[in-house]
Amino acid sequence: MTTLANDLLIRALLRQPVERTPVWMMRQAGRYLPEYRATRSKAGSFMQLCTNPELACEVTLQPLERYAFDAAILFSDILTIPDAMGLGLSFAEGEGPQFAKPIRSAQDIQNLPIPDPETELRYVIDAVRVIKRELQGRVPLIGFSGSPWTLATYMVEGKSSKSFQKVKSLMFNEPQQMHQLLDKLAQSVASYLNAQIAAGADAVMLFDTWGGMLSHSDYLEFSLRYAQQVRQLLNTKRDGHTIPTVLFTKGGGLWLEAMADTGYDALGLDWQTSIAAARARVGDQVALQGNMDPITLYAQPEVIRAKVAGILAEFGQGSGHVFNLGHGILPDINPEHVKAMVDAVHEFSPQYHR
Amino acid sequence: MTTLANDLLIRALLRQPVERTPVWMMRQAGRYLPEYRATRSKAGSFMQLCTNPELACEVTLQPLERYAFDAAILFSDILTIPDAMGLGLSFAEGEGPQFAKPIRSAQDIQNLPIPDPETELRYVIDAVRVIKRELQGRVPLIGFSGSPWTLATYMVEGKSSKSFQKVKSLMFNEPQQMHQLLDKLAQSVASYLNAQIAAGADAVMLFDTWGGMLSHSDYLEFSLRYAQQVRQLLNTKRDGHTIPTVLFTKGGGLWLEAMADTGYDALGLDWQTSIAAARARVGDQVALQGNMDPITLYAQPEVIRAKVAGILAEFGQGSGHVFNLGHGILPDINPEHVKAMVDAVHEFSPQYHR
Numbered sequence: 001m002t003t004l005a006n007d008l009l010i011r012a013l014l015r016q017p018v019e020r021t022p023v024w025m026m027r028q029a030g031r032y033l034p035e036y037r038a039t040r041s042k043a044g045s046f047m048q049l050c051t052n053p054e055l056a057c058e059v060t061l062q063p064l065e066r067y068a069f070d071a072a073i074l075f076s077d078i079l080t081i082p083d084a085m086g087l088g089l090s091f092a093e094g095e096g097p098q099f100a101k102p103i104r105s106a107q108d109i110q111n112l113p114i115p116d117p118e119t120e121l122r123y124v125i126d127a128v129r130v131i132k133r134e135l136q137g138r139v140p141l142i143g144f145s146g147s148p149w150t151l152a153t154y155m156v157e158g159k160s161s162k163s164f165q166k167v168k169s170l171m172f173n174e175p176q177q178m179h180q181l182l183d184k185l186a187q188s189v190a191s192y193l194n195a196q197i198a199a200g201a202d203a204v205m206l207f208d209t210w211g212g213m214l215s216h217s218d219y220l221e222f223s224l225r226y227a228q229q230v231r232q233l234l235n236t237k238r239d240g241h242t243i244p245t246v247l248f249t250k251g252g253g254l255w256l257e258a259m260a261d262t263g264y265d266a267l268g269l270d271w272q273t274s275i276a277a278a279r280a281r282v283g284d285q286v287a288l289q290g291n292m293d294p295i296t297l298y299a300q301p302e303v304i305r306a307k308v309a310g311i312l313a314e315f316g317q318g319s320g321h322v323f324n325l326g327h328g329i330l331p332d333i334n335p336e337h338v339k340a341m342v343d344a345v346h347e348f349s350p351q352y353h354r
Numbered sequence: 355m356t357t358l359a360n361d362l363l364i365r366a367l368l369r370q371p372v373e374r375t376p377v378w379m380m381r382q383a384g385r386y387l388p389e390y391r392a393t394r395s396k397a398g399s400f401m402q403l404c405t406n407p408e409l410a411c412e413v414t415l416q417p418l419e420r421y422a423f424d425a426a427i428l429f430s431d432i433l434t435i436p437d438a439m440g441l442g443l444s445f446a447e448g449e450g451p452q453f454a455k456p457i458r459s460a461q462d463i464q465n466l467p468i469p470d471p472e473t474e475l476r477y478v479i480d481a482v483r484v485i486k487r488e489l490q491g492r493v494p495l496i497g498f499s500g501s502p503w504t505l506a507t508y509m510v511e512g513k514s515s516k517s518f519q520k521v522k523s524l525m526f527n528e529p530q531q532m533h534q535l536l537d538k539l540a541q542s543v544a545s546y547l548n549a550q551i552a553a554g555a556d557a558v559m560l561f562d563t564w565g566g567m568l569s570h571s572d573y574l575e576f577s578l579r580y581a582q583q584v585r586q587l588l589n590t591k592r593d594g595h596t597i598p599t600v601l602f603t604k605g606g607g608l609w610l611e612a613m614a615d616t617g618y619d620a621l622g623l624d625w626q627t628s629i630a631a632a633r634a635r636v637g638d639q640v641a642l643q644g645n646m647d648p649i650t651l652y653a654q655p656e657v658i659r660a661k662v663a664g665i666l667a668e669f670g671q672g673s674g675h676v677f678n679l680g681h682g683i684l685p686d687i688n689p690e691h692v693k694a695m696v697d698a699v700h701e702f703s704p705q706y707h708r
Contacts, residue, residue, distance in 0.1 A: 163684060165652055172653035172661075215647050215680075216628035217664070254607045254627060273608060274570035293569050298519055299526035307526075310571070326569075330517060 004202065006139045009071045013203060013244035013266045013287045015320040021312060021349035022070035023342055024142070027328030028063040029075045032335060035062045046091045050077050053127040060131050064139065066335065067342045070322075071140050071203070072131060074196070076124055078146030078207055081188050082155045084115035095159075102158030106174070109181045114188045117195035124192075125199045132200035143201030145193050147208035147249075148185035148230065149223035152178070164213050171222055178222060186226040190233030197235060197243050205246040205268065206230060212251015212270075219255055228262040246289055250327060253278070260285040271326025276314040288315065289322040292341070297325075297333045301340035308344035317352050358556065360493045363425045367557060367598035367620045367641050369674040375666060375703035376424035377696055378496070381682030382417040383429045386689060389416045400445045404431050407481040414485050418493065420689065421696045425494050425557070426485060428550070430478050432500030432561055435542050436509045438469035449513070456512030460528070463535045468542045471549035478546075479553045486554035497555030499547050501562035501603075502539035502584065503577035506532070518567050525576055532576060540580040544587030551589060551597050559600040559622065560584060566605015566624075573609055582616040600643055604681060607632070614639040625680025630668040642669065643676040646695070651679075651687045655694035662698035671706050 004010065008022035030036055039059050043049035050056060060075040079097050083089035088100030103109060117125055131141055146154075154160070156167035171178045193204045211223035227247055236243045247259055248268025259267050260282040269278055269290030278288055296307045308323070315321040323345045329338070358364065362376035384390055393413050397403035404410060414429040433451050437443035442454030457463060471479055485495055500508075508514070510521035525532045547558045565577035581601055590597045601613055602622025613621050614636035623632055623644035632642055650661045662677070669675040677699045683692070 163649060165649055165684075168647070168649040169652045172650060172657045212626065215625045215645075216631070218647070219626075251605070251626065254631075271569045272566065272573075272605065277570070277608075291569075293522070293572070295517060295519055295522040296526060298523045303526045330519075 004137050004140055006070055009140050009142075009322060010202060010242075010244060012319055012322050013246065013289075014242060015265075015287050018319050018353055019350060020353055021315075021321050021323050021345055023323040023345040024069045024071040024073065025063070025329055025338065025341075026073075026325055028067075028069060028073065029059045030329060031331035032329055032333040032338070033062055033066070034335075046077070047089065050075070050080070051123040053123060053130045056123075056127040057130040057134055060127075060141075061134060067338060068346060069139065069342065071142050072135060073142040073205075074124070074128060074131065074144060074201070076127065076144070078144070078150065078209070079154055080121055080124055081115060081145065081185070081192060082151055084120040085112050085155075085188070087155060097154060098159045099155065103156045103181065106177050109177055109184070112181070112184050114184055114191065117192045121192060121195070125195050128196050128199040128201055140202035141200060142203045142205055142246075143193060143196030144205045144207060145189045145230075147206050147211065147223065148182045148189055148226035149211055149214075150207060150209045151185050151189070152181055153210045153213075155181070164210065171218065182222060182226045183229070186229040187233070190230045193230070194233070194235050197238060201243070202241075203244045203246065204234070205248060206264075208247065208249040208252065211249040216255065219249075219252070220258060223249065224255070224258055224262065227259075227264075231263045244287075248289070256282045266322065268324070269326060273326075274314065275311060275321070276316070279315060279320075283320060287320040287322065289324050291324065291326040294325045294327050294329055297329065297337045297341065299337075301337060304337055304340045305344040305348075308341055309348050312345070312348050312352060315352070319353065321352075323349070358491050358494055360424055363494050363496075363676060364556060364596075364598060366673055366676045367600065367643075368596060369619075369641050372673050372707055373704060374707055375669075375675050375677050375699055377677040377699040378423045378425040378427065379417070379683055379692065379695075380427075380679055382421075382423060382427065383413045384683060385685035386683055386687040386692070387416055387420070388689075400431070401443065404429070404434070405477040407477060407484045410477075410481040411484040411488055414481075414495075415488060421692060422700060423493065423696065425496050426489060427496040427559075428478070428482060428485065428498060428555065430481065430498070432498070432504065432563070433508055434475055434478055435469060435499065435539070435546055436505055438474040439466050439509075439542070441509060451508060452513045453509065457506075457510045457535065460531050463531055463538070466535070466538050468538055468545065471546045475546060475549070479549050482550050482553040482555055494556035495554060496557045496559055496600075497547060497550030498559045498561060499543045499584075501560050501565065501577065502536045502543055502580035503565055503568075504561060504563045505539050505543070506535055507564045507567075509535070518564065525572065536576060536580045537583070540583040541587070544584045547584070548587070548589050551592055555597070556595075557598045557600065558588070559602060560618075562601065562603040562606065565603035570609065573603075573606070574612060577603065578609070578612055578616065581613075581618075585617045598641075602643070610636045620676065622678070623680060627680075628668065629665060629675070630670070633669060633674075637674060641674040641676065643678050645678065645680040648679045648681050648683055651683065651691045651695065653691075655691060658691055658694045659698040659702075662695055663702045666699070666702050666706060669706070673707065675706075677703070 253273030266287035607627030620641035
């Protein structure tokens, strides 16, 4: 077990004292970086990049060469589990993800296997091992998965959706089938994250990208309940260390209290949620990760710096904050603007940890 | 002045006692109705339908023939004001709204006129007059406008947007220009809504469709501030009657307290916001309008009835609730399902007003 040279992220997620606020960025290994685009075109398709552990490692480490980030995040896709279940994931150019065999019947749900991560998702777990080896303990590695609800939306819709008509119709008309699907997904996600932890992930994050499309009561019943089931099934100790867990529901700002009660160490915040208000509501239970509007990175560097300062001031004094965007970085951001953000966190945050 | 035969909506918006909860539906005059599609194809384009007061009246009244709705809402588009300012609105088939001359410079903003509704938006005000004449006081007529922020998003982006990169970049980099644009829009919106009120609208609603894409602080500074300016400029008395005002920010559930402080009589709620929680937070200041998930209307009628019962129970005893969806009805809903919703409100709501 390598000791981490920089464990700011781990300490902040566990609300232990830190010298400055750690910073990383959702989708930090991505298309805004020319070196990512080069590796991607070498790999061929997006899925060929995801399924090649050496290349996945290469793009995972790229942003760390450019920026003083305090974490690496596994390069992968949130839809690897349904693909391993046999749904046939592909990415049509400019179209987003698609499944060849979406869920269409109760029988389809009953037939779904729970994938063994060490065999059916071996390429991901191998990528974790390769990245850990190459990181040499510089910064922690974050593992992740899509949430059961978010995976279910793609599996039932067959692709991205604006209205979520198919998956919500299943939820409204056949709630037992929906629960059966979500229970299988929760078991699969937990087993997948546990394999990532065993292979070396130092923290794990559950991405509930579409929980925010639900009403409050449907969110509790169909999204949060299964995020909690995942949490209960996680092995969050490795070699005596705690593996912190993060739950991010985009559009979930209204439900932070319920989210904080599920046992995750930290909550991801989208940019709509005031981090000051969030801290007042749940800051004695969980750390908070976020939450600059990703579009801020189109602004001039001095505007970016002022916005970073504002978010740090909003969170205020003490540990329990991991600086991040409120959602993934967009593909056409100027890489220099990311540097302005990271440098501002380094420059302005120590005053909040004295 | 015609007295209203059914003024449940007005009383509920003013939190006065009612016998049952009034119900109407955002986009109730719309493509889900075959009779709407017939009138629409008679008119030609969507804008030809909007700009013809007799046909706009025809589609406004169609849902009242089918359903026991407690309000009519003016058939129009939220983008009539920027069109009257000279931006050149059109609707490409399946593409949504587009402006031929979007805002591209400080000069463009300075040159924008504040339209005179009785001349440049005459077709809308005439539609209000025709609808009022044809309604003969059966139910109230709701007038509406897009909010200054929401109009600005389309005017700067030139069309619908997912990321709002252009308008947010203007907001971040040139906040004074943005404020100048929003101030002109607030004056234009207020003058437009005042003309609708003078022509007969019995209530008015401000649609802030995209306020929820902003961070909390940006929402207060760039969206809510101008919604409040509009409110302050409204003439909400006509012939001794109060014209209730409704503010709807989609995705604004986090900010209800600030919204309730702006002087609107009622807040529209999207479906993510628990109406019970909303009432506990601001129900002593404002009425609440909403908030069933529009996708519920794809479910079986018995599921729809149960969801209606749930929302009525969540709001609970007493006046101050107008039943609605949390957003507009989708075009491929079965009209029978709308009937299930309306009938359920009529059947289940009287018990909450004893």
